Amino acid sequence: MEEVDESFGPGSQAALRDANQQRVARVLQSSGELTQAEIARSTGLAPATVSNIIRDMTNDGVVVVSELRGRRRVVRLAPSVGLVVGIDFGHRHVTVAVSDMAHEIRAEHRAELGVETSAAGGIARAASLLQTALNDLDADMSAVVGIGMGLPAPIDGHSGEVGAPSILPGWVGMDAAAMMSERFGMRVAVDNDANLGVLAEHMWGAGVGVDNMAYLKLSDGVGAGLVLNGKLFRGRDGTAGEIGHTTMDEFGAVCRCGNRGCLETIVASGAVLELLEPRRGRGLTIPDVVQMARDGDKACERILTDTGRHVGVAVANLCNIFNPELILVGGELAIAGELLMAPMREVVRRCGIPSATANLQILPAALGARAPVLGAVALALQAAQIPLNS
Ligand SMILES: [Zn+2]
Numbered sequence: 001m002e003e004v005d006e007s008f009g010p011g012s013q014a015a016l017r018d019a020n021q022q023r024v025a026r027v028l029q030s031s032g033e034l035t036q037a038e039i040a041r042s043t044g045l046a047p048a049t050v051s052n053i054i055r056d057m058t059n060d061g062v063v064v065v066s067e068l069r070g071r072r073r074v075v076r077l078a079p080s081v082g083l084v085v086g087i088d089f090g091h092r093h094v095t096v097a098v099s100d101m102a103h104e105i106r107a108e109h110r111a112e113l114g115v116e117t118s119a120a121g122g123i124a125r126a127a128s129l130l131q132t133a134l135n136d137l138d139a140d141m142s143a144v145v146g147i148g149m150g151l152p153a154p155i156d157g158h159s160g161e162v163g164a165p166s167i168l169p170g171w172v173g174m175d176a177a178a179m180m181s182e183r184f185g186m187r188v189a190v191d192n193d194a195n196l197g198v199l200a201e202h203m204w205g206a207g208v209g210v211d212n213m214a215y216l217k218l219s220d221g222v223g224a225g226l227v228l229n230g231k232l233f234r235g236r237d238g239t240a241g242e243i244g245h246t247t248m249d250e251f252g253a254v255c256r257c258g259n260r261g262c263l264e265t266i267v268a269s270g271a272v273l274e275l276l277e278p279r280r281g282r283g284l285t286i287p288d289v290v291q292m293a294r295d296g297d298k299a300c301e302r303i304l305t306d307t308g309r310h311v312g313v314a315v316a317n318l319c320n321i322f323n324p325e326l327i328l329v330g331g332e333l334a335i336a337g338e339l340l341m342a343p344m345r346e347v348v349r350r351c352g353i354p355s356a357t358a359n360l361q362i363l364p365a366a367l368g369a370r371a372p373v374l375g376a377v378a379l380a381l382q383a384a385q386i387p388l389n390s
Contacts, residue, residue, distance in 0.1 A: 018388065020045060020053050021062070025077065025386050028063065032103035032203075033074040062388060077101035077386070082145030083137070084384050086376030087126045087180075088196070089151050089168065091115060091220050094122055095373040096129040098137065101145075101386070103203070105377065107133035118170045123183050130184075146384025147188045148376040149180055150196040152221050155238050160190065163239075189383040191234075193217060194241055196375025197330050197365065198225030199232055203378045205366035206328050213326040214318060215365060216243070218311065218333035218340075222264040225375075228322065244268070246314040263314045267307045269332050275303050290336045301339065308340040312347025319348060319356045330365035337364060 020043075027042040028034060034042065040050045054075055057063040064078045079100045086097045095110040109129040113122055134140055151171060154163040160177040162168070180188035191199075198215035201207040207215070211230040217223045222244030226233040233240050244264035245257050252261025253271075265271060269286050276284060279299055280292070293300035315327060329341055345362050352360075367374055 020049065021057060021388055024053050024057065025388065028075065028077045029101065029381050029384060029386065033076045035072050035074055039075060081386055082384065083139060083143045084146040084377060084380035085130060085144055086373050086380055087147065087149045088373035088376050089122055090372065091152060094126050094129065096126055096133055097373045097377050098133045099377045103381065107136040109133050116170060119174045119176065119179060123179060127183060145386060146380035147184055147186060148379030148383065149188050149190045150193050150372045150376045151176055151190065152193040154242065155190050155192055158237065189379045191379055192223065193372040194223035194225040195232055195234065196379065197371040198227050199378040200367050200371045200375035201328050201365055202227050204374055206363055207326055210326045212324045213328065214324050215328045215330055217331040218267065218329065219331035220269050222268055224318065226322065243314050243318060246317065248310060248313065263310060266310050272303055272307055276300065286332050287335060290339065293339055304336045304339040305343045307333065308343035309347045312344040313351055315344065316348045316351035316357070319352045319360060323356045325359055325361065327360065327362045328365040329362065330371055334364055
């Protein structure tokens with residue numbers, strides 16, 4: 001970005017100051033806290049200009065300057081600027097988190113939901129959790145400047161409709177963003193849980209500072225979120241990263257997407273448990289299987305190894321195309337740790353082009369079950385409109 005010529009009249013001066021303040025506010029929105037030198041680098045503004053802008057914004061109460069990082073002064077958006085809200089609908093739950101504009105999570109609440117809960121029922125539950133969270137902070141909706149929301153489903157980037165396949169049948173065909181926006185009285189940004197996972201890990205987790213990475217969600221559903229060149233990559237219709245529907249066996253089991261032998265039919269939590277059912281009985285959970293494998297159960301260990309290998313084939317394909325430097329493994333199956341990731345790495349190395357995988361790291365995601373709700377907060381931070389005083 002280039003600095004605008006400041007040799008205009010007084011009206012232009014005010015417009016320029018507003019534009020520069022907006023630029024500074026936007027980089028703080030996405031980074032949380034920065035030194036003045038970092039702000040100058042990110043905005044392309046001259047250090048002296050940044051200094052003046054920060055002084056004005058401090059006087060207006062929009063930013064606070066603190067001494068948090070050793071002796072370097074860091075700048076953050078002031079808590080009074082507003083709050084952002086992340087809402088995550090999972091397979092069986094809804095979680096609401098409230099953050100200030102400096103990326104600090106101030107309140108978080110979770111409730112269980114039935115799988116068949118209607119979209120309207122889920123939204124009503126989310127609204128009541130949000131009210132509880134705002135009450136915790138002695139705040140109300142007037143303080144909220146952005147809302148992000150996650151659904152474990154593909155979301156059409158243009159119509160906002162929840163697409164099939166979805167593991168939330170009550171939401172398919174609904175315009176989730178429009179329903180949420182109407183309920184909360186402001187534009188609500190919506191994305192799927194794999195995209196939110198990568199946003200969260202990029203902002204708070206194991207992917208901070210990594211510009212080309214993927215987050216794998218391995219649970220009841222299987223998907224990937226992609227950050228490319230530092231930005232979430234959604235594709236034309238928001239469907240990028242549907243790695244769970246990679247064809248692994250053209251004549252395999254029919255998938256909920258209508259295709260056959262998709263990765264998800266082989267490695268989703270339910271598929272893993274089904275494979276063990278004839279020998280280890282019904283009612284097992286993924287944590288049970290992981291524990292049994294660690295206790296020396298050969299069948300459980302074998303199934304987790306094979307799951308890692310199958311995922312590895314799809315990840316190798318992903319690496320050949322996008323050449324990421326980091327793959328983070330999240331979702332329910334991630335608790336298997338090295339039981340799953342060691343065979344995954346081996347297959348990625350075997351099947352991927354050496355130059356596409358040579359500098360690749362495959363690591364556990366850091367944020368666990370909180371990833372989607374934190375990602376929804378990240379989405380809200382990106383979308384929030386900050387009211388500036390000038
Ligand atoms: Zn499929």
